[in-house]
Amino acid sequence: MTPFKIxxxxxxxxxxxxxxxxxxxxxxxxxxxxxxxxxxxxxxxPNDALFFPKAPLTxxxxxxxxxxFIDTEKCTFCRKCAEYCEFNAIVVLPTAKFAQVNASLCxxxxxxxxxxxxxxxxxxxxxxxxxxxxDNGIGSGLVEGRxxxxxxxxxxxxxxxxxxxxxxxxxxxxDAPPGTSCPVVETIAGTDxxxxxxxxxxxxxxxxxxxxxxxxxxxxxxGVVVNKAGLGNSDVFNFLKTENIELLGELPFEKSYAKKxxxxxLLEGVSPEIEARYMKIIDKIAKRIDEHDRDNxx
Amino acid sequence: xxxTEIxxxxxxxxxxxxxxxxxxASIASNAVFCDNDVDAADLHLIxxxxxxxxxxFYGAYxxxxxxxxxTQCGICADNCRFNAITLDKNGNYEIDPFKCEGCxxxxxxxxxxxxxxxxxxxxxxxxxxxxxxxxxxxxxxxGEENSGKLVTEVRRRARKIAEETGAELILNDGPPGIGCxxxxxxxxxxxxxxxxxxxxxxxxxAKRLVELVENFNIPISAIINKYDINSEVSDEVDQxxxxxxxxVLAKINFDVxxxxxxxxxxxxxxxxxxxxxxxxxxxxxxxxx
Numbered sequence: 001m002t003p004f005k006i007x008x009x010x011x012x013x014x015x016x017x018x019x020x021x022x023x024x025x026x027x028x029x030x031x032x033x034x035x036x037x038x039x040x041x042x043x044x045x046p047n048d049a050l051f052f053p054k055a056p057l058t059x060x061x062x063x064x065x066x067x068x069f070i071d072t073e074k075c076t077f078c079r080k081c082a083e084y085c086e087f088n089a090i091v092v093l094p095t096a097k098f099a100q101v102n103a104s105l106c107x108x109x110x111x112x113x114x115x116x117x118x119x120x121x122x123x124x125x126x127x128x129x130x131x132x133x134x135d136n137g138i139g140s141g142l143v144e145g146r147x148x149x150x151x152x153x154x155x156x157x158x159x160x161x162x163x164x165x166x167x168x169x170x171x172x173x174x175d176a177p178p179g180t181s182c183p184v185v186e187t188i189a190g191t192d193x194x195x196x197x198x199x200x201x202x203x204x205x206x207x208x209x210x211x212x213x214x215x216x217x218x219x220x221x222x223g224v225v226v227n228k229a230g231l232g233n234s235d236v237f238n239f240l241k242t243e244n245i246e247l248l249g250e251l252p253f254e255k256s257y258a259k260k261x262x263x264x265x266l267l268e269g270v271s272p273e274i275e276a277r278y279m280k281i282i283d284k285i286a287k288r289i290d291e292h293d294r295d296n297x298x
Numbered sequence: 299x300x301x302t303e304i305x306x307x308x309x310x311x312x313x314x315x316x317x318x319x320x321x322x323a324s325i326a327s328n329a330v331f332c333d334n335d336v337d338a339a340d341l342h343l344i345x346x347x348x349x350x351x352x353x354x355f356y357g358a359y360x361x362x363x364x365x366x367x368x369t370q371c372g373i374c375a376d377n378c379r380f381n382a383i384t385l386d387k388n389g390n391y392e393i394d395p396f397k398c399e400g401c402x403x404x405x406x407x408x409x410x411x412x413x414x415x416x417x418x419x420x421x422x423x424x425x426x427x428x429x430x431x432x433x434x435x436x437x438x439x440x441g442e443e444n445s446g447k448l449v450t451e452v453r454r455r456a457r458k459i460a461e462e463t464g465a466e467l468i469l470n471d472g473p474p475g476i477g478c479x480x481x482x483x484x485x486x487x488x489x490x491x492x493x494x495x496x497x498x499x500x501x502x503x504a505k506r507l508v509e510l511v512e513n514f515n516i517p518i519s520a521i522i523n524k525y526d527i528n529s530e531v532s533d534e535v536d537q538x539x540x541x542x543x544x545x546v547l548a549k550i551n552f553d554v555x556x557x558x559x560x561x562x563x564x565x566x567x568x569x570x571x572x573x574x575x576x577x578x579x580x581x582x583x584x585x586x587x
Binding site: 202232 | 308309310311312313316337338340343358359377379380396397399400401402403406407438440441442443445446473474475476477478479480481495496497498499502503506509510513524527528530531552554557560561563
């Protein structure tokens with residue numbers, strides 16, 4: 001069984017990716033299948049776990065990055081490693097007999113190891129973050145990546161996080177970081193469908209357009225959820241119509257709901273109105289899941 | 299006259315960084331504005347810059363394989379640590395530009411010299427004029443690498459303009475998160491102004507940001523936006539900043555005028571200069587500068 005992988009993304013931050021991810025995993029498990037896994041790929045600021053304060057931690061794994069170490073006893077200070085390094089992470093000062101790697105710039109590509117003809121470079125694992133699994137009571141639970149503060153290796157952590165997630169579930173939901181650059185690309189790589197969450201404001205629309213450009217570029221199927229509907233204007237809806245982009249659903253802006261979100265009580269006393277809104281979104285995704293299952297079982 | 303650089307950050311997205319930056323821009327005099335959120339830049343939607351200069355920012359190297367030279371030996375794919383090189387349906391090796399990080403190891407290892415690289419040119423940055431003063435901003439191509447370096451580039455130019463024009467202030471609208479673009483936005487700035495909101499996610503993310511900024515030894519102050527959304531959480535946010543000795547310069551209640559101003563491409567201060575929120579922001583600005 002190949003899981004159906006959904007990424008929840010948005011260009012702009014704060015449009016409701018986490019709200020939609022948490023709610024969708026809850027309602028999908030309630031109405032479609034309990035074989036579901038939620039993965040928080042916003043490793044810089046992972047928030048999904050905040051909505052399950054009582055969920056016990058079931059496992060923690062340290063993620064490391066291989067950082068080269070230059071043995072100055074063996075090094076001839078030829079500078080070939082520094083020339084190979086495209087990220088300016090290696091400083092070699094022949095006169096001072098100095099050769100060192102700046103870990104914060106290193107991408108762990110291994111080029112310097114190939115460059116060195118004197119066997120002077122070895123690699124050591126350095127921690128960049130953690131992968132934590134929590135039993136949040138929904139399907140196979142929640143897995144998050146949590147970047148160490150000061151590390152700039154978010155893309156590597158997301159890659160490790162995604163490879164760590166078991167594919168035993170029927171549905172996997174990836175909560176993506178905001179933006180359109182490499183961490184987002186890494187999150188949506190290999191997914192079957194993307195739900196873009198936006199808000200009907202000029203900032204929301206502008207950043208939605210950036211993300212749509214990206215998804216068209218990498219040829220991924222996607223649909224849009226408009227959150228905080230009623231707050232701005234109708235430009236976003238007009239854009240979706242003109243561009244022939246599927247509107248999966250609308251979630252209204254309500255101050256009472258914002259208050260519940262603020263304290264982390266998203267899934268307490270969910271109103272039938274909100275449930276109905278999510279069921280409309282799920283109906284549309286369910287068709288795609290069925291098609292996916294048919295294709296993979298034939 | 300010495301020049302100050304203030305960078306607005308939040309950790310969590312959507313707390314109001316850009317709306318606050320735009321409001322401050324309309325009060326600040328003799329300032330240069332710089333959008334550090336190169337990934338999803340929005341400040342230009344309010345500041346309406348008239349572009350004076352356009353520059354290409356060359357990003358990471360993007361390799362390509364000359365199939366007429368390739369012997370399918372597989373050395374490139376075996377050594378690529380980003381799994382960016384795979385066999386396609388026809389048995390040819392192909393490079394996924396979105397997975398490639400531009401290290402050029404494949405190019406160096408190929409015995410047939412079948413791989414060549416050129417720098418991606420999908421990023422642009424601009425020097426512009428706005429009704430409030432000069433602005434430096436950027437537009438990233440979709441999925442581009444090196445956003446941290448692009449932030450460093452736009453900030454460098456903003457500083458140069460400030461020096462040339464004798465501006466007293468650079469106001470940087472920062473990105474969300476605490477990763478490479480946030481780090482590039484913090485490095486070397488004079489002051490970090492955190493815009494947060496009283497939600498558990500807002501507080502959690504602000505705490506991680508504070509920890510990051512503290513490593514740089516840069517002074518921090520804070521604004522709590524949407525202050526009245528949940529009083530229990532607001533108290534918690536207040537207590538956190540008191541405990542950290544971080545001054546809270548303003549507590550702004552949820553104000554739909556921010557969205558209304560945005561719809562008219564105006565800053566909040568231009569939209570309604572005498573509203574309670576506008577008065578609070580003006581008062582805050584005096585404390586800050």
